[in-house]
Amino acid sequence: MKILFTILLFAVTAGECDSSVATKGKDTAQEEDVRFYYNALSRGSFYDVTITREAITVKKSRNESDKIVVKTGDEDWKALLTELHKTDIARIRELKAPTDKRLYDGAAHAELIVTKDGEEYRSSGFDHGYPPEAIAPLVKTILGLAETVEKQ
Known part of the structure; x- marks a missing residue:
């Protein structure tokens, strides 16, 4: 027994x-089922950044052949996830833009979209370079990674 x-x-x-x-x-x-999408558009400019666990894609024109694709590094992905966890993404639609230059072509119109677990979270529009304070660290991390990709 x-x-x-x-x-x-x-x-x-x-x-x-x-x-x-x-x-x-x-x-x-x-956590790996997360996608970050940032775009900034105006009459004369186009800027598009997509980041997944696998790759960082940067496009500076609407032409598909002009895109730059680089593998996402482990440290870069961890930094993005850290900023994502600090952000209440369910409420990013409600955030107010700190400036309104995009309304008179003074800045490109920007938007952040985060897809997590099949759910899409879309921010309200804001001026490129001037995101709402609550998502500023996340946007700064995304743009920093994009800038690094462009330099390669």
Whole structure:
């Protein structure tokens, strides 16, 4: 009876360990199911940045052949996820732009879209270079990575 109890206890404990490992793996996979999309448009300019776990894509024209694609580094991805966790993305649509230069062609009209777990979170429009304070660190990180890609 003691042997049977010991085997049963061992089986249950081993099963719990497997389920916690599976859960940790699932969390990582969900984090990798994030996409960042930033664009800035005006009558004379076009700037488009898409960042996934796999690649950073930068386009400075509407022509598909002019895009630059670079693999996303682990540290860059971690930095993006860190900024994302600091941001309440469910409320980015409600944020007010600090400036309105885009209304009279004084700045490009910019927008941030974050797709996480199949759900799309879209910011309200803002001036390129002047995002709302709540998303400024995330936008700064995205634009910094894009600038690094352009220099390569």
